[in-house]
Amino acid sequence: MPGTLFLIPNTLGKRDEADPVLDVIPAGVQQIAARLDYLVAENAKTARAFLKKLGETSPLAHAIQQIEIRELNVNTKANELAALLDPIAAGRDGGLLSEAGVPAVADPGADLVRLAHTRGVPVKPLVGPSSILLAVMASGLNGQSFAFNGYLPVDAGERIKKLRELEHHSRKARQTQVFIETPYRNAALLDALRQHCAGTTLLSIAVDLTLPTETIVTLPVSAWRPDRLALQKRPAIFSLLAQ
Template identity: 85%
Template sequence: MSGTLYLIPNTLGKRDEFDPLADVIPAGVQQITAGLDYLVAENAKTARAFLKKLSETCPLAKPIQQIEIRELNVNTRESELAALLAPIREGRDGGLLSEAGVPAVADPGANLVRLAHTKGVRVRPLVGPSSILLAVMASGLNGQSFAFNGYLPVDAGERAKRLRELEQLSRKARQTQVWIETPYRNGPLLEAMRQHCAGTSLLSIAVDLTLPSETIVTLPISDWRPERLALNKRPAIFSLLAA
């Protein structure tokens, strides 16, 4: 009989900023995670750091060195997924651990989850922080209809085109459009929005979600200025509702 594939959420910031860990990861989720001896993670080193933090409040079933961790990231080939799922198909419970937030949402792992369903393996998602949902919740924009668009193009021309497309879609469908950016490109992205989107459209930016420095601001684009919110090198979620 197959084991269970648990989808394990992680913190959204540095692990040493959470004391206790239960501020963002529920106690029940910690207990399930602590009882596993097989994990699939984007990075084995940071997965061990998470387990070390977890062990401060929830004893692990095995020493960290004895917990098997295999990596699944953007470089993982489709042909390698079966081997990652094999221990669970053989009856061992295992976890898919996100690098930050929840697994398989803006995060590698969806293909492993799909394979688990194909092979009849039970999939159990565990409760934890999602930067996308937290940002939409706190934006004041349309939470009944929203779409996550991942990263926008790096090329300035392509990015401008995509921004206009998303704004038009938002206006037509009254749908909140959500995306993220590499932290060091947050400033240029904001400037591009000021140049290419209507001043009346509402833009919400949420940075450092769940951290002590968390800041969420929603304003018409015409009111946004670079000095309004320090964005450099801070994880941010951008939400737009055309008006």
């Protein structure tokens, strides 16, 4: 009998060392994560830091040094996925741990989950924070129909083209368009939105979700000013809905 692949959520953003994980990761999820001795994670070092923090509220069943952690990230080749799943397929419970938020959503791991289904390995998603859903919930925009578009193009011309496409589709389908940017380019993205989207288009920006500095603002594009919200080096989710 195969084991179970648990999809383990992580906290969002960098939290204060004194903050427990209990306020964003449910106790039941912590207990499952604390008993596992095999994890697949984007980065082994940060996975160990998560386990150390987890152990403060849910004692680990194994010493951190005894927990096997294998990495799955953008450098992982497709032919390496089977080896990552093999221990679980052989009967050992294991976890796919997100770097931030929930696994396999705007996060590496979807291919491993699909392989688990192909090989008959049970997949168990666990409850935790999703920055995408939290941002949509708090935006006041259309939560009945929305699309996550990931990162927009870095090239300025391509980014403008993509923004116009998203705005057009949003207006036509009444669909909220959600996207993200590397924190140090947030201000440039806001500038592009202000210059190239209609003034009536609603734009919501959510930064530092679940952190003490969390801020969520929704305004028409025409009302946004560069100094309305400090964006530099802060994780942000952008959502727009064209009127």
